[in-house]
Amino acid sequence: MILYSLQCAKGHVFDEWFANSAEYDSRSAAGTLTCPECGGGDVSKAIMAPRVAKSAGEPAPAPAAPTCMPGGCGACSFAGHD
Ligand SMILES: [Zn+2]
Numbered sequence: 315m316i317l318y319s320l321q322c323a324k325g326h327v328f329d330e331w332f333a334n335s336a337e338y339d340s341r342s343a344a345g346t347l348t349c350p351e352c353g354g355g356d357v358s359k360a361i362m363a364p365r366v367a368k369s370a371g372e373p374a375p376a377p378a379a380p381t382c383m384p385g386g387c388g389a390c391s392f393a394g395h396d
Pocket residue numbers: 322323324325326349350351352353354
């Protein structure tokens with residue numbers, strides 16, 4: 315799912331969920347996108363980056379393993395630093 319920020323010809327900005335960018339294109343082409351505030355059908359993407367929803371159940375990324383620079387980081391307990 316992709317959340318697009320849309321803007322009507324009167325400047326109302328609202329968010330709408332789409333399955334993917336192709337669904338936005340088809341709905342935009344079909345004229346079924348309307349502003350919830352004024353009902354206007356002249357709707358286009360607002361200039362914002364789309365946010366992509368994480369799918370439920372997706373495992374969280376593992377935290378990065380701690381690393382030390384040569385010379386030691388001074389904050390870890392690894393032995394053998396140069
Ligand atoms: Zn509007």
